[in-house]
Structures are given as structure tokens and as C-alpha cells.
Amino acid sequence: STDRLFDAGRTPLDVLKRVYGYDAFRGKQQEVVEHVTAGGDAVVLFPTGAGKSLCFQIPSLCRDGVGIVVSPLIALMRDQVEALKQLGVRAAALNSSLSRDEAIAVMRAVRTGELDLLYVTPERLVTEGFAELIGNARIALFAIDEAHCVSQWGHDFRPEYRALDCLAERYPGVPRIALTATADPHTRDDIIERLSLGTARVFTTSFDRPNISYDIVERDQPRQQLLRFLSRHKDASGIVYCLSRAKVEDTAEWLDKQGIRALPYHAGLDRAVRDAHQDAFLKDENLCLVATVAFGMGIDKPDVRYVAHLDLPGSVEAYYQETGRAGRDGQPSEVWMAYGMADVLQRRRMIDEGDAAEEVKRVERAKLNALLAICETASCRRQAILAHFGEGHPGGCGNCDTCRNPVETWDGTEAAITALAAVYRTGERFGAGHVIDVLMGTVNEKTERFGHVDMPVFGAGKDIAARTWQSVFRQLLAMGLIRIDHTAYGAMKLEPEARAVFRREREVRFRKDRPVSVKAARNQRS
Numbered sequence: 001s002t003d004r005l006f007d008a009g010r011t012p013l014d015v016l017k018r019v020y021g022y023d024a025f026r027g028k029q030q031e032v033v034e035h036v037t038a039g040g041d042a043v044v045l046f047p048t049g050a051g052k053s054l055c056f057q058i059p060s061l062c063r064d065g066v067g068i069v070v071s072p073l074i075a076l077m078r079d080q081v082e083a084l085k086q087l088g089v090r091a092a093a094l095n096s097s098l099s100r101d102e103a104i105a106v107m108r109a110v111r112t113g114e115l116d117l118l119y120v121t122p123e124r125l126v127t128e129g130f131a132e133l134i135g136n137a138r139i140a141l142f143a144i145d146e147a148h149c150v151s152q153w154g155h156d157f158r159p160e161y162r163a164l165d166c167l168a169e170r171y172p173g174v175p176r177i178a179l180t181a182t183a184d185p186h187t188r189d190d191i192i193e194r195l196s197l198g199t200a201r202v203f204t205t206s207f208d209r210p211n212i213s214y215d216i217v218e219r220d221q222p223r224q225q226l227l228r229f230l231s232r233h234k235d236a237s238g239i240v241y242c243l244s245r246a247k248v249e250d251t252a253e254w255l256d257k258q259g260i261r262a263l264p265y266h267a268g269l270d271r272a273v274r275d276a277h278q279d280a281f282l283k284d285e286n287l288c289l290v291a292t293v294a295f296g297m298g299i300d301k302p303d304v305r306y307v308a309h310l311d312l313p314g315s316v317e318a319y320y321q322e323t324g325r326a327g328r329d330g331q332p333s334e335v336w337m338a339y340g341m342a343d344v345l346q347r348r349r350m351i352d353e354g355d356a357a358e359e360v361k362r363v364e365r366a367k368l369n370a371l372l373a374i375c376e377t378a379s380c381r382r383q384a385i386l387a388h389f390g391e392g393h394p395g396g397c398g399n400c401d402t403c404r405n406p407v408e409t410w411d412g413t414e415a416a417i418t419a420l421a422a423v424y425r426t427g428e429r430f431g432a433g434h435v436i437d438v439l440m441g442t443v444n445e446k447t448e449r450f451g452h453v454d455m456p457v458f459g460a461g462k463d464i465a466a467r468t469w470q471s472v473f474r475q476l477l478a479m480g481l482i483r484i485d486h487t488a489y490g491a492m493k494l495e496p497e498a499r500a501v502f503r504r505e506r507e508v509r510f511r512k513d514r515p516v517s518v519k520a521a522r523n524q525r526s
């Protein structure tokens, strides 16, 4: 019966209409589909929600044989296979969650050519057994989904993906299509190199998500701030991301007490609980899912109306992916993040204390700084985010916090010099908390013990509020004028670029997070 779906013609457009019930291709889908159907290799870099799945599903249906789809997550496979079956497509998955009998049935279907699409994990694909299985089968194509997993620069490196470079050699003549929503140049080059796709055609499309509104705030009273944000989304579903499992659980419980239906999701919960919470989220129209980054990959819920971050993600790519889960249906959606200096320190510590090679750590630090620069920018957030992906945008999008409420800036050259001098004079050995104590002239055990109370910089920053100094140090970090050294307990150190500020060759402007004190404002004017 299903054969009838495909017999006549089987052109991509036929399949789109008859199998999926859509009228037209979106964006560059058609170009990709035609290229791969004709036997070409492709690298597809489309943002989340652009419709990457059709780019390999339709060529699989148009070409002879079974399309083999490599996918990193069993849950993700299960969802796609279910959706395809409902459309009448003969799809199956081979993974560790199948019983022996189920696996045998799938393998029989592969051998007898009764499958259109087969989903496998990367580790399964490169086994001898699998090679034998598909040895005699006709293969329509290989699709490598979430292809950024092959790259250490990506945010979700999976070593098993590395073995996929064997496909080109083992199956010459079978087209390969790699797909990802991560498009920073590093990751893209790595995908092309690691998967031997040097001659593949690369398809990209704008990463702008115009229906998503961006809002990034300084963390002050995080729970109250979150509650205020959520009050705008009472009858909608959304995701609140936290860094730790403990915080996920605390936040979910607290939100529930505040009368907001919330469920936790993290990898430490029982499988059954996790699945139940995910299913509830997929079905419900007003549920707040509080989650770690373990949640989200491959989730196709079109009406996620908001995504909130209570902690800073690790990179712009991660931020873009996570916020990109909002508004896949194209309807207006809001993303919101609250962050503070503590986040930056925590992230830096995670990088510094990780086992990655020093070279990789350097890239990770640079990625964190790139995100920080977006957080601290006084101009359009959308422009800054797209610039990170190498995409030009004129700015002034009107749909981000800095566009809606233009950020006031102040001439902070003198303040920067004072701050940098305090870092330098105290020996580049202390974190922001202590240096701010020195600037504010706070007499305490530590300022006395180190003899800082006797230094000229002691109390030199009294005219400016302590919280403004915090903002100053965060922005100095984002500007690359200081760095944080975790091998020295989070001490702030001067970067070479700071020299130009000392010499007054470089003007520094800070965004005004809060009104600075009257006295400081007067000083800045003069």
C-alpha cells in the first residue's frame, strides 16, 4: 500500500505534496533535495526549524534503496521514525533500545528491501555486523544528522562520529549529506574535513530568527526576575535552562509553589520520569519545563513560546541552539537570559578544570568571551549574534531589549583606568570582589592583611557604587582588557590591550546597567 505513495513519478515535489502534505519547499530545501537526489554530496547548515529533515528524507524516498540516517540520540530517532510511520513511510531504527526480536525484524526488512529509511546510531553504523547487513542492500544515501557532533569545536562532541569518515571509502557512489544547525566557521570546516566532504556542496541560509525576541538582563534577584518574565507567558509552554541538576529541581519546585506548572528534566532523573516529563511538555500548552542542556536536541515542539536561561550557556552556538527551540512555528516568541559575573567565573572554572587539551581550552575561552561580548553589547543583540555566525545585519532590529530600550552608555575611560590600576597595583592576584573592596576603601581582614589599605588606590573608587564596579569589571572582561586566571584562584590579570587605556589612547564606554550615583555621574560629565 505504501508503495502506491511513491510509484508515479516520484519527483521531490510529488513526495512533498503527497507524503507530507506540504504545498511548497521552504528556502533552499528544494536545491538540497534536488542535488542529493541526483547523487551529490551536501553539507547543510540551516538553523533549527528550517526543515532539515526533509532534505534527506525526500531524496531517500526518490532514490532506490534505503536511506541510512545517523543520529546521535535514541529519543530523537524514535520521534522521527514515529512521525514517518504516521505518514506511511516505511521507517525503522536500529539501536540498543530494541529487543532481539525487534532488531531481527528490522534487519530482515533491510535485507528484503522493505525499508525507505533506517535510523542508526554512529557506533552501530561502523560495526562489522552492520556493514554485512547493508552489504547487499541498495543504499539510497547516508545522512549524518547533528553533524557538529564530529567536531570538538562544536558544543556536543561525540567521539563515535569520528569513525564516520570511513563511509566515503567504503561506499563510493552513495551520496552523503551532513546536516547541522551549528554554523560557526570552525565547526563547519571541521565537519567538512572530518567527514571527507571536501567536494560536497555547502548549503547555508540566514540564521536570523526574526520571530524571536531577545532579552538579556543583569542578574539581580533571579527568581523574582524569572517570575516577572514568566508572568508574560501564563498560558504558554516554554523551557527554563539551568546549569546544574540541583538548580533544575529547586527551580521547578519553587515555580510550582508560585502557581506556575513546572516540571524538572535532567539526565539524573529516572528514565521513566524523564520520558513522562518530556511527553507532558510535548503535549501540554502551558507547561514550564525546567531543564539542563540534556533537554532539547531533536525536540520538535513548534509552539514553544519562550526560553529562559538562568545561567550563562557555554558559547554563542549553545545559546543560539537553546534559544532556537522557541518559535519554530514562526509565531512571536521571547527568549530571556539573566546572567552575572558569577556565571563567567563558573564557566571559566569549568573550562580550566576540564580535561580538554590546552588548545581546545583556548578556543572554549574565546567562545565564552564571544558570548559575554553579546551580553554586554550596547547595540542590537540580533546583529551581534548574527555577526558571530559571519552574517551581516544592519542592526536596529526592533525586537531585542537593546533596540526597544536603547542602552545608555557613559564615558568610562577614567573608571577603566582606576579599575585596571587597582588590578595592577594589587599584583594581579585577586578576583573582582576583593579589588572592589579595595576600590571602595572597605577595611576588612583581607584588605588589611595584604596592606592594601595603605595603597593610593584604596578608596579611589568610592564615587561609584560597588555594583557599578561589578558591571565595569564584567565589561572590561568582555572587552578583552582583563582576563581571569583560574590557575590562580580566579585572579584578574591585565591583557596587553589594557596598555592603550592607561595611555588614554583608547576611549572606553560602558553600558549603564543601573543609574550610577549622582556624584559619579557628575564626575563623568566633567
Ligand code: ADP
Pocket (backbone or CB within 6 Å): 022, 023, 024, 025, 026, 029, 046, 047, 048, 049, 050, 051, 052, 053, 054, 300, 302, 328
Ligand atoms: P530542523 O531539523 O531544521 O530543525 P525540521 O526538519 O524538524 O527542522 O522541521 C521543522 C518543522 O517544519 C517540522 O514540523 C516540519 O514538518 C516543518 N516543515 C519542514 N519543511 C516544510 C515545508 N516545506 N513546508 C511546511 N512545513 C515544513
Ligand code: ZN
Pocket (backbone or CB within 6 Å): 379, 380, 381, 382, 383, 395, 396, 397, 398, 399, 400, 401, 402, 403
Ligand atoms: Zn535589535
